[in-house]
Amino acid sequence: MALGRIQVPARARRGEVVEARVLIRHAMETGFRREADGRAVPMNVVNTVTCRHAGREVFRAELGSGISANPYFAFWFRAEESGEVTVEWVDDAGERGVASARIEVS
Amino acid sequence: MRALAALALCACAAAAAAPPRPEPPLPGTHFLGSDLKALQADDFANPGLLWVARGEALWSEGAKPCAACHGEAARSMRGAAARYPRFDAGLGRVVNLEGRIDACRTGRQGLPAFAPESPERLALAAFVARQSRGMPLAVSVDGPARPVFERGRDLYRTRIGQLNLACTHCHDERWGKTLLAEPISQGHPTAWPAYRVEWQTLGSLQRRLRACFFGVRAAMPDYGDGDLLALELYLAWRGEGLALESPGVRR
Numbered sequence: 001m002a003l004g005r006i007q008v009p010a011r012a013r014r015g016e017v018v019e020a021r022v023l024i025r026h027a028m029e030t031g032f033r034r035e036a037d038g039r040a041v042p043m044n045v046v047n048t049v050t051c052r053h054a055g056r057e058v059f060r061a062e063l064g065s066g067i068s069a070n071p072y073f074a075f076w077f078r079a080e081e082s083g084e085v086t087v088e089w090v091d092d093a094g095e096r097g098v099a100s101a102r103i104e105v106s
Numbered sequence: 107m108r109a110l111a112a113l114a115l116c117a118c119a120a121a122a123a124a125p126p127r128p129e130p131p132l133p134g135t136h137f138l139g140s141d142l143k144a145l146q147a148d149d150f151a152n153p154g155l156l157w158v159a160r161g162e163a164l165w166s167e168g169a170k171p172c173a174a175c176h177g178e179a180a181r182s183m184r185g186a187a188a189r190y191p192r193f194d195a196g197l198g199r200v201v202n203l204e205g206r207i208d209a210c211r212t213g214r215q216g217l218p219a220f221a222p223e224s225p226e227r228l229a230l231a232a233f234v235a236r237q238s239r240g241m242p243l244a245v246s247v248d249g250p251a252r253p254v255f256e257r258g259r260d261l262y263r264t265r266i267g268q269l270n271l272a273c274t275h276c277h278d279e280r281w282g283k284t285l286l287a288e289p290i291s292q293g294h295p296t297a298w299p300a301y302r303v304e305w306q307t308l309g310s311l312q313r314r315l316r317a318c319f320f321g322v323r324a325a326m327p328d329y330g331d332g333d334l335l336a337l338e339l340y341l342a343w344r345g346e347g348l349a350l351e352s353p354g355v356r357r
């Protein structure tokens with residue numbers, strides 16, 4: 001099950017630069033690991049993370065097998081208007097996840 | 107001479123009945139670096155909270171959810187994890203928190219038990235343990251739990267593995283010193299289920315204990331083995347009074 005969370009400040013002034021924090025639950029299988037019975041576990045990592053706010057993309061990351069399990073991101077963006085800040089991710093198996101948080105801009 | 111021997115034997119027996127505990131008692135967090143301490147304390151970034159969130163959803167999921175009997179976990183489960191492992195009169199044996207969850211699943215909910223270390227089992231255990239955060243460990247080791255406690259107490263002092271070490275040699279005699287680059291903790295079970303960075307996932311106390319068996323190059327008991335349960339109970343008694351901090355973050 002895709003599970004993740006995003007945190008942004010509840011309130012901000014228009015044009016203020018605010019921090020967003022994202023935590024995604026994912027095993028980030030490198031493809032090098034083997035099960036106890038010797039079977040190779042196929043590579044499956046979150047390959048793309050995008051974050052949108054007020055109709056525009058504010059952050060995008062392309063990940064590989066060097067990123068730890070349960071990746072955590074912190075980044076900054078300019079708060080332009082009230083609304084949802086939505087982060088989406090997709091892994092190599094095609095599983096998608098989404099999480100969002102609301103920010104009030106005054 | 108014989109009287110002296112008998113006296114010595116008595117002294118040994120008395121010591122074995124109530125073995126000394128490390129002074130002062132220090133939780134595992136004390137032996138962590140500042141980065142992991144900060145990660146555990148951060149209510150957003152602590153990865154264990156992802157499992158807690160999953161457990162919260164599982165709590166009220168399904169035809170006969172946990173919530174149907176137990177209601178709101180914040181109230182009904184408050185302090186529960188601090189009392190486990192404990193003797194369960196209904197089951198007639200000592201169970202740990204995960205074992206109690208399994209018993210509810212098979213007995214009350216009519217569902218198959220979760221596999222050991224399955225994400226769902228860890229999620230529910232972490233969610234329940236979270237409700238006791240900050241509460242002191244307080245297990246009962248009297249009455250029907252006594253034989254299990256004594257088994258754990260003895261195992262704790264039994265040398266095992268190719269390295270021929272017992273738990274006590276590291277966690278009583280050498281805590282605070284280092285094992286290669288890592289400080290040795292007192293081995294208190296306050297953080298479990300905990301997110302272990304080495305595993306890159308949440309894991310149970312039994313998994314952590316198995317890792318110690320592996321570390322001294324002994325045969326690892328299976329999950330749910332009586333030896334592991336006995337050790338869990340002994341450790342909980344030994345860490346009495348320390349605050350629960352699950353989901354902890356550990357190396």
